[in-house]
Amino acid sequence: MTETVSPLAPTSFPEMPDIKGVRLATAEAGIKYKNRTDVLLASLSPGTTVAGVFTKSKCPSAPVDWCRQQLGGGVARGLLVNSGNANAFTGKTGVETVRLSAEIAARALDCSPSEIFLASTGVIGEPLDARKFEDPLHGMSGRMTTSWLDAARAIMTTDTFPKIATASVEIDGVMVHINGIAKGAGMIAPDMATMLSFIFTDAPVSSAVLQSALSREVENSFNAVTVDSDTSTSDTVLVFATGAARQSGLEPIDTVEDPRADGLLLALRDVMQDLAQQIARDGEGARKFVEVQVEGAETDLSAKKIALSIANSPLVKTAFAGEDANWGRVVMAVGKAGEPADRDRLAIWFGDVRVAVNGARDPGYSEEAASEVMKQAEIVLRVDLGLGSGSFRVWTCDLTKEYVAINGDYRS
Template sequence: MSSSVSPLAPKTVPDMPVIAGVRLATAEAGIRYKNRTDVLLAVMDKGTAVAGVFTRSKCPSAPVEWCRAKLRGGKARALVVNSGNANAFTGKTGRSSTALTAKIAAKAVGCSEGEIFLASTGVIGEPLDATKFDGVLGRLAETAEPGDYLAAAKAIMTTDTFPKVATATVKLGKAKVTINGMAKGAGMIAPDMATMLSFIFTDAPIAPAALQALLKSGVEDTFNAVTIDGDTSTSDTLLAFATGAAAEHGAPKISRASDPRLKAFVKAFNQVLANLSEQVARDGEGARKLVEITVEGAKTKASARKIAMSIANSPLVKTAIAGEDANWGRVVMAVGKAGEPADRDKLSISFNGIRVAKSGARDPSYDEAQVSEAMKAPEIAIKVSLGLGKGRDRVLTCDLTKEYVAINGDYRS
């Protein structure tokens, strides 16, 4: 949808290794876009464990409801993702559309419908014609190959300006296991489009309950700590698949998330989540600056999170950063409105390491020219010290530019 790649895009794209037990294929199903892929099929070997976390929206999309229900089985054989249509707010049509898609996919892959996972991103409120998958999924299942994760990440883009992939390789027991991930997401909802989607694949032999626990814990400081505009999609979906193929090379079978042998794996898993979620912030609609907000000295971590999110979602803070203005008055405002314990006269605030406010007033040593220069950087770190306790948290966001308003307001004209 967007013509130019975000200036915050990563400079290099990692080589994505193969994951044993996972085969991928993409196609042009013509759901909405022309001349680009818009459907992804990932086929997993028998015995693949699945875990998932979803939007907390009270009005979730039909595919989210489908996945939530099927997750109870803990097993996955295929993932079908389409872009161009979110199948959200489509009433009963939405439910029959997910059922039909799963039926077609199950036949193509040769498994039960309960082992099919679905995600859709695109227009809201438009019925998704699942008959378009007929034929397409059968062909994809036949041609799926162990590998092009970048092509897969491209097929699920909407207003994204670059495909988002990440990988890590780590020891589990004495065996090498691999974690591959992809994500899409530009606004929580982009122009008439919905969704943050992310999919993680690993060959580690991890049981569904353990994988679910890892995922739930891992998203807390990664995907859940990113905000573009505070607008939560109806379709946010993060699924993790563990094929277990590494067991053949001696990787131990893991049934509990607390298993001490998982230590290195958990670290690598969380790094993949952090990498992907940071890429989502880097591709925020209209973003020109990546903003990291750290709040320390709060009563608790949860309190620090609330204050950091209040700053990250403040349009006045975000527009100030777009204007390269170290406007700490607005940061104070956002701290104050968060409703969490804060003492104005203990507050200190810094931008990119330069302290501009301390003890509830302007820092006397504050050099305007120095700060103005620092604010020109593409990455801005705002640190707020509350001086009340040991609670600390960090969230990522981007600036609010005229391009955001143009992307989300101009497309009718």
């Protein structure tokens, strides 16, 4: 579809350190795309712990059901991801496919199928033939030398660039690393593709601590990104901790009360927020990256609802596309959120330019100054409700004709 890379893409990719205990391989299984990789297999050393969060959709994909089921065990030996087919809304066939896929991956990695985690992204409603994994995965464990960038490339659908991020933190004198990859052109794609992210660390950390950190940080990272308000059937974030840093003398972090968990949490936050931003930057047709900051709300939850109401409003998003400092539409989006708001206390800024205050246009309003802000590729929109101390921040992008072209012109 889109041949060109998003103008909002990062200008360079970070150097990714090795994560001991993680090995990666990619292959071409020909699921839908030609002449590109579409399968990622990650091998995880014995003792790897795992945590996950998934779509809130009431119609989740078969791989999401599978992962939820296996997560109870808290351990993982492998991750199999494919692009080109989401294995969603495929009925009993889809359930059989995940069972068979896990068996094939388990044979390749010499572990139990219940230790295999699965994710699929792409067309929905099409049966996915698990046997397509057999040849590519056969003997794959002997060829696991793929780069993180190649791993991120194998899981792309309408993404215009691969998404990788890394962070390191010293704990008890031992440097531990966190690497993450993600895909998603804004949670959406021609056939309702998905937001997927897989994060790996060598920190020795229990699945309970990992789950607690992930559940906490997802709120301000992946759950704070929106391109078009459409939630996929397949959204999946998995974090794997191989514990390999234990070989350097690091004692395991087994409880959330362990103060060393904080450092790890901050590093995890860096990786997750970095990847989440990249997804908004690769929003379909996006030409503007917009950070919506809502403050002065009664509660953080109220601020979140208002921030999402603004970030999802087609009128606000088209105003950004048109470089129009149309704060009236922001007022509309605040008003329609249904959350406590007092028109006469509302203040709105585009960048540093205050355009509205006390429920009316700012007396010192300069159309020229506001227009200057709107011409930027990255814009901060700030709203102060003047009611309390609740706040939230959402990342999004503009709504362009290119978005309609990608999703309307294309026939799957």
